[in-house]
Amino acid sequence: xxxxxxxxxxxxxxxxxxxxxxxxxxxxxxxxxxxxxxxxxxxxxxxxxxxxxxxxxxxxxxxxxxxxxxxxxxxxxxxxxxxxxxxxxxxxxxxxxxxxxxxxxxxxxxxxxxxxxxxxxxxxxxxxxxxxxxxxxxxxxxxxxxxxxxxxxxxxxxxxxxxxxxxxxxxxxxxxxxxxxxxxxxxxxxxxxxxxxxxxxxxxxxxxxxxxxxxxxxxxxxxxxxxxxxxxxxxxxxxxxxxxxxxxxxxxxxxxxxxxxxxxxxxxxxxxxx
Amino acid sequence: xxxxxxxxxxxxxxxxxxxxxxxxxxxxxxxxxxxxxxxxxxxxxxxxxxxxxxxxxxxxxxxxxxxxxxxxxxxxxxxxxxxxxxxxxxxxxxxxxxxxxxxxxxxxxxxxxxxxxxxxxxxxxxxxxxxxxxxxxxxxxxxxxxxxxxxxxxxxxxxxxxxxxxxxxxxxxxxxxxxxxxxxxxxxxxxxxxxxxxxxxxxxxxxxxxxxxxxxxxxxxxxxxxxxxxxxxxxxxxxxxxxxxxxxxxxxxxxxxxxxxxxxxxxxxxxxxxxxxxxxxxxxxxxxxxxxxxxxxxxxxxxxxxxxxxxxxxxxxxxxxxxxxxxxxxxxxxxxxxxxxxxxxxxxxxxxxxxxxxxxxxxxxxxxxx
Numbered sequence: 001x002x003x004x005x006x007x008x009x010x011x012x013x014x015x016x017x018x019x020x021x022x023x024x025x026x027x028x029x030x031x032x033x034x035x036x037x038x039x040x041x042x043x044x045x046x047x048x049x050x051x052x053x054x055x056x057x058x059x060x061x062x063x064x065x066x067x068x069x070x071x072x073x074x075x076x077x078x079x080x081x082x083x084x085x086x087x088x089x090x091x092x093x094x095x096x097x098x099x100x101x102x103x104x105x106x107x108x109x110x111x112x113x114x115x116x117x118x119x120x121x122x123x124x125x126x127x128x129x130x131x132x133x134x135x136x137x138x139x140x141x142x143x144x145x146x147x148x149x150x151x152x153x154x155x156x157x158x159x160x161x162x163x164x165x166x167x168x169x170x171x172x173x174x175x176x177x178x179x180x181x182x183x184x185x186x187x188x189x190x191x192x193x194x195x196x197x198x199x200x201x202x203x204x205x206x207x208x209x210x211x212x213x214x215x216x217x218x219x220x221x222x223x224x225x226x227x228x229x230x231x232x233x234x235x236x237x238x239x240x241x242x243x244x245x246x247x248x249x250x251x252x253x254x255x256x257x258x259x260x261x262x263x264x265x266x267x268x269x270x271x272x273x274x
Numbered sequence: 275x276x277x278x279x280x281x282x283x284x285x286x287x288x289x290x291x292x293x294x295x296x297x298x299x300x301x302x303x304x305x306x307x308x309x310x311x312x313x314x315x316x317x318x319x320x321x322x323x324x325x326x327x328x329x330x331x332x333x334x335x336x337x338x339x340x341x342x343x344x345x346x347x348x349x350x351x352x353x354x355x356x357x358x359x360x361x362x363x364x365x366x367x368x369x370x371x372x373x374x375x376x377x378x379x380x381x382x383x384x385x386x387x388x389x390x391x392x393x394x395x396x397x398x399x400x401x402x403x404x405x406x407x408x409x410x411x412x413x414x415x416x417x418x419x420x421x422x423x424x425x426x427x428x429x430x431x432x433x434x435x436x437x438x439x440x441x442x443x444x445x446x447x448x449x450x451x452x453x454x455x456x457x458x459x460x461x462x463x464x465x466x467x468x469x470x471x472x473x474x475x476x477x478x479x480x481x482x483x484x485x486x487x488x489x490x491x492x493x494x495x496x497x498x499x500x501x502x503x504x505x506x507x508x509x510x511x512x513x514x515x516x517x518x519x520x521x522x523x524x525x526x527x528x529x530x531x532x533x534x535x536x537x538x539x540x541x542x543x544x545x546x547x548x549x550x551x552x553x554x555x556x557x558x559x560x561x562x563x564x565x566x567x568x569x570x571x572x573x574x575x576x577x578x579x580x581x582x583x584x585x586x587x588x589x590x591x592x593x594x595x596x597x598x599x600x601x602x603x604x605x606x607x608x609x610x611x612x613x614x615x616x617x618x619x620x621x622x623x624x625x626x627x628x629x630x631x632x633x634x635x636x637x638x639x640x641x642x643x644x
Contacts, residue, residue: 165361168328173422174349174378187365 033057033242040238056243066244068219069226073248075138076222077204080145084200085193087147092155093181097167107156114149119209126213140214141222145204151196158192159185194262202252223248276339276352276429276462278302278325283334285320285486293332294320296486302464307456309477310466313509316483318466319434325464326432327351338429349378354423355432358439360415362407362422368394369403372422379426393421396458397451413444420452424459433465437472449475470510474498482506499631504640507558507633513594516607518557519637522550530557530634534599537577540629546643547634554637561594563631564609567624575626581607583621588613597623 027047032040036051060066094100095107125144126135134140162185170180186193211225221229227244230237278300285295295317302308310318323329325336327348336343343351354375362371372390381389394400397417407415416436423431433452437445453476456463467473473480474494482489482497482505490502494510501507507515520532527538528547539547547555567578580600587594593613596606600622609625611617634643 163359163361165357165359166363168323168326168348169355169357169361169422170363170374171328172326172348172353172355173375179378184363188363 029242030246032239033246035239038237038239056239057247059240060244060247063240064226064230064244065218065221066223066226066247069221069223072138072141072221073205073223076141076145076207077201079142080204081197081200083146084148084151085197088151088155088196089186089189089193090181091147091152092157092159093185095152095156096159097185098177110149111153114153122209122213125210129214134214136215136217136220138220141211141220144210145200145207148200148203151200154196154199155189155192158189162188191262194259198255198259198262201255205248205252277304277337278430278462278464279335279337279340280321280325281335281337283321283324283336284332285317285324285329286332292486294486295324297334298483298486298488299334300481300488300491302462305460305462307453307463307465307476307478309473309480310464310483311468311470311473311480311509312483312489314468315485317486318468318481318483321483322355322432322434322464322466325430326353326355352429353432354426354428354430355434356416356419356423356436358435360407360412360419360439362415362418364407367404367406368399368410368418368421371407371418372425375422375426389425390421393425396424396455397421412440413448416440416448420455424455429462431459431461431463433463435466435468437467438469445472452476471512474510480510482509484509500642501633502642504556504558504635504642507635507642511560511562513561513608513610515558515560515633516609517635518605518607519554520557522547522553522555524551530555532557534602534605535579537579540574540576540632542629543632543634550634550636550643555643556635556637556640558633558635559627560631561607561609563628564625565628566611566615567626569615570626574629576629576632578624578626581623581625583617583619583623585619586617593617 028045031047031049033056034052034054035049036053036055037049095103129135129140129143132139134143166184167180170184175184206224207222208224208228211220211222212228215221215225218226218229223244227241227248230241230244279302280298280300283295283298284293286293298317298321300308310321312318320329324331325338325343327343327346327350331344338351338353363374366374369390372393373386376386376389390403391400394403397420399414399417399421402410402414402418407418410418416439419436436452437448440448449472452465455461465476467476474497477494479491479493480497481491484505489509490497490506492500492502497506497510501510501515504517508517518532518534520530520534522539523529523531525538528544528551529536529538530547565573565575567575581597582600582603583595583597584606585596587596591613592610593615594608595611595617596608598604598606617623635641636643
């Protein structure tokens, strides 16, 4: 018994240290965002600011085009999330449930595209969008992220776990394939759809690289890009930057807390058995 | 309701070497309760799914009420199907599950309500109409699945092993309920099962399948008493028929001889066994028609056979007695005895088989010799 209790304590200690490592930087950022003092890198680190202030949060809205960046981010993220949920479910359903020539080859091709590092695709994507005159536009920001292979894969795996009998019962009841997808498969796939929505939301909301490449005027910036633009070589207003960063991480945090159950279920259902 | 004509139906799955259904021809009459039975992989579910339109027909014709169905999709065949795992829509209530098919057919709301309530009433599930499938037991779910199929009043009902997931007691109860439903609905039903007792108790006629071939299509009693071949003889009946391979020889009379036993054939059977003199045949006799000669005096029994009891399985009303013939201890057989006779292992008994019930099969084709 004693040995077991000791083991338990040891596990908890390891868990505590790990949590601190992950949560430490976030707490530090939080502390800086409330600091009235611009010089925030004094050693040792003070987790509780000596001069507490909310001004940094006010200044984010006052001094920066934060509203515009927020609008851009919300627009891009919303469209990409809805589009990913719909198209990856539709494609996943097609690959999981419909028989058609070349199904396996197309899916293998699609999957193998995951092996190509995303960074290699940046230049071709840029050239294509440039030809379409979409650089520095909402179209350019949104289009490349409308559907993702990982999401298709996740939905396909989920749909494959749904018993074949259910599909056949619906066909006998009189469903077309689209109705089967829309009225039977989608409503019972909420965990997987929620997982896709959360992944996409998180990815789109935090996306930095693509907006950097595709937008060059401040009014087309998304929030992460806007925040990064506050960093200057000689002078960076760290408390302001951190206040902005904390603000932009709130929606992801809220969504994760609300949908945590679905998130975990979705990850589980992407496995073989569901 | 409807007739079903199956003419030389064949099913080969893409990429498969052998046909799953090699050739099936059946004429199912209006209001008949037909059971497809056979061991795993015999093609019974495939045949049912071909009738439903869930599997393509490779060759042959399927007619329902005289109309060719080969190219029609499931929804246009006017059939309903009940699945082994119920296949209820988990996100819908019982009412919505039952109403779904009618809604898709644009039946007026009031009519849907009446039909669903009527079906629920027949099946005793009115109190469950607002529940979801996950909040119900297996038996209740199966009733809902049946309810979903009867609201549409289709021409043909198809059942794919609907009772396999239920416990033994519930299975017996549902068996009776489905039979009653058949009488009440006056419906044509095709029912798949691997359980031969289910087949015997429910079917007006039974199709016995093996490796994609129809072995026999007949009434339950005919399958039991007059099996067309060794497979049907062995598959129908529990415990199954005893078989001994041997030879027909000519002594004073036509005689069957094997390692286990030797006896002269009863006069009725001699003419049909005569052409087989010098050839291998299989002798079959059911556990139900074996009698202890010391006890049974009224029946016309075959010549005496000496046996030794090897094992006993009492099941209450009767006892399964496992034995071997005195000549060959390695080959075990079974007979059903009244549990009142207290046999012991090692007992030596003289038995006889009801001579009306002796069956012989050709050794090479396994067809019955008649």
